[in-house]
Amino acid sequence: MRTVPVALGARSYDVHVGEGALPKAAGLVPDINGCERVAIVSDANVDRAWGDAAAEAFAPLGSTGEVERLVVDAGETSKSMQRVGALLEEMASRKVRRSDLLVALGGGMVGDLAGFAASIYQRGMALVQAPTSLLAQVDAAVGGKTAVNLAAGKNLAGTFYQPRAVIADTATLRSLPEREYLSGLAEVAKYGFSLDPALLERIEACTAALLRRDPEVLEDIVARSVAIKASIVAADERDLDDRRIMLNYGHTLAHALEALGGYEQWLHGEAVSVGLVFASALARELGYLDAAEADRHRQVLQALGLPVTAAFDPAAIESAWMMDKKYRGGVRWVL
Structure with a gap:
């Protein structure tokens, strides 16, 4: 496994790349002070393939060991203001707290959608990117850009919001x-x-x-x-x-x-x-x-x-x- 630093001063973090990175996630993510639970956002396809493994890997990062799995429809059409609004409502209904951790498990769409949600939910909560597509691992999950699409164009509403870590397990690419x-x-x-x-x-x-x-x-x-x-x-x-x-x-x-x-x-x-x-x-x-x-x-x-x-x-x-x-x-x- 290789570790690539993203040097941004107080917002610096590491990108962990290699087979088997996901099961080691709890040891790769810095401590999240006050985190009780972990919420994992993924699409239906990724949840079926990697949801159980991710829940087991990230659960120790919360003091209760509880994991909320939030599943959205696959595809770029989910990257919308309507869908991020629904996601925020679901997070609130499940009593996700600002001090908890949100994990974006999936491709670029999920990373953008969940990252945007993390950046605005209760004015910002800790985020970890766990990209499962090649495009997300080499690009979308790194750099802190989050966004949804508008009718007028792609990625026209969004934020800059850096994750605490990126877990790029290349084993997930086999199921793509x-x-x-x-x-x-x-x-x-x-x-x-x-x-x-x-x-x-x-x-x-x-x-x-x-x-x-x-x-x-x-x-x-x-x-x-x-x-x-x-x-x-x-x-x-x-x-x-x-x-x-x-x-x-x-x-x-x-x-x-x-x-x-x-x-x-x-x-x-x-x-x-x-x-x-x-x-x-x-x-x-x-x-x-x-x-x-x-x-x-x-x-x-x-x-x-x-x-x-x-x-x-x-x-x-x-x-x-x-x-x-x-x-x-x-x-x-x-x-």
């Missing part, structure tokens, strides 16, 4: 449906294209091992991806000086595609894959990237089993990306 697993590889590729050429070479060299979910390769790739994101977050926690914007490579088109598809047509990583190819083509046209590197984007993503094209109405997509959170006097592209 193939499409969801491949979706997560797009975020890994993003780091390679935009921030770490050595990681990109590693991806190219071990594509076959990644596709068969080799445990050692996964631990290495996840830990390296987390380390990249942790370094960016430590330098620009709240997106104030444009360093963290680098993490949005490929995401301007991706978020627009997701919105136009009603958050049901595209998985996030699939949309990011198309967005990466689009951004590389735009960079090539503007002279920022040569043709060989732009082609490399398409080749790597195709080899990982990801989509590289999409059909869309130009006027509709332009309207959608006008709500992009990077907007500042116009739509800004990470190239």
Whole structure:
């Protein structure tokens, strides 16, 4: 198991990556002063697969040993103001206290939804992220961004709220449906294209091992991806000086595609894959990237089993990306 620190002063925490991390959770999470019970938020699929193991692992963190399991519907459509409101009401009805611990057990949707709930419930309660999807382990669970979607666009209502720890057990990736697993590889590729050429070479060299979910390769790739994101977050926690914007490579088109598809047509990583190819083509046209590197984007993503094209109405997509959170006097592209 590897431990990656996220250095944020008083808000610092560790990301624990590797097979078997989940059963060790009670020894990896710092003491939560006054915690009596643990509440675990997950979707129905993750609760069936990992709910029992998570409840057993996190129960010792509360003085009573009691665990409340709060289950939401799977899918991006649950990431809404209506659903977070219902979740908060359920937490209150079960008498979850501010001094208790909330665990986000699941993929990016659950991490965003539960993280947002933790940040506003009784003005904030302790949060631990326990991501079970590749996309969440390498990206969504690290960095403290929480959000829900609005009709106007993705992640338009949210907070910055750091967890006390992240428990990224790569064993959970074995139970992921193939499409969801491949979706997560797009975020890994993003780091390679935009921030770490050595990681990109590693991806190219071990594509076959990644596709068969080799445990050692996964631990290495996840830990390296987390380390990249942790370094960016430590330098620009709240997106104030444009360093963290680098993490949005490929995401301007991706978020627009997701919105136009009603958050049901595209998985996030699939949309990011198309967005990466689009951004590389735009960079090539503007002279920022040569043709060989732009082609490399398409080749790597195709080899990982990801989509590289999409059909869309130009006027509709332009309207959608006008709500992009990077907007500042116009739509800004990470190239």
